[in-house]
Amino acid sequence: MKGRVAYLEELGVDVAKVVNQLPQVFGLRMENMKGTVAYLEELGVDVAKVVNRLPAVFGYSMENIKGTVAYLEELGVDVTKVVAYLQELGLDVTKVVNRLPPVFG
Template sequence: MNTSRDLRHHAHHGNPLYTAADAESRLDCLRRAGFDEVEADKVFLAVDLPSIEKIEQKIGALKSLGFENPVKMITSLPAILGYAIDNIRGKLDYAGHFGIDGRGIVERFPPLLGYNLDRIRLCVRLSLPLIDPWEMSLSFLITRDPATSVAAALLSRPETLKALRAAMRLRAGRPGENHDVIARHPGDKLTLAYRRYRPVAPREKAR
């Protein structure tokens, strides 16, 4: 099945200016790397693919970092082809500093590579009171709403990930109460981190 001539004109493709030869060469490169037809088409449609040389370099670099199945990772998150290897290495090194298997976590949850390193650091700080190392590694995934995580941690100082999640559920949907949290803990490192990630709007005056 030759899909390149269709894909190059696809309305959702990042670069509709591919020639048929450009499209086919990039698809062939993905297939040679181990992507099947469906996976290659998915990646082709999802991102503006770099040159063949850069695709090969990125896959090789991921392998050199210890990832056993770059094809699976890229299929899950095609944007990885555009991530800087130094940035990926920095996140893995940071995880290793805490004795966390960053590679294992990323292989199970590739979108983590798209998170800002400062955001990951915030999650690590939140995880430090956690007892179980496995819970500590799971806390890397608590990044969807850092402000809520911070508010929960400040209020409850949870000792387990389960407790933190429970506190987050209680805090979800009630951002206005975060003013009270900040007022009680203005100098706390977590409060300062909170302000960095989500500035708090002024409290509305009572009518």
């Protein structure tokens, strides 16, 4: 438990908010949390901002997120710009993409 709290603090995350919105964080595997953070960093997003707004990101399937990102890239979309824009709006990228008409997904 202390390891997860320290890790979240290192990221600059509001630990109380994350625990309040995602109490399961204490049951998550550290390697999965670190994998999520690494992928978010790879996308060039502000990890603390994303986790503070959407703590559930730690529970998302990285396979699904990577698939969505790969699909957008195939369409020629600059994923970093899309993610940054949705992040500024406080929107969950996965939910937005899942709402696209079947022709897009």
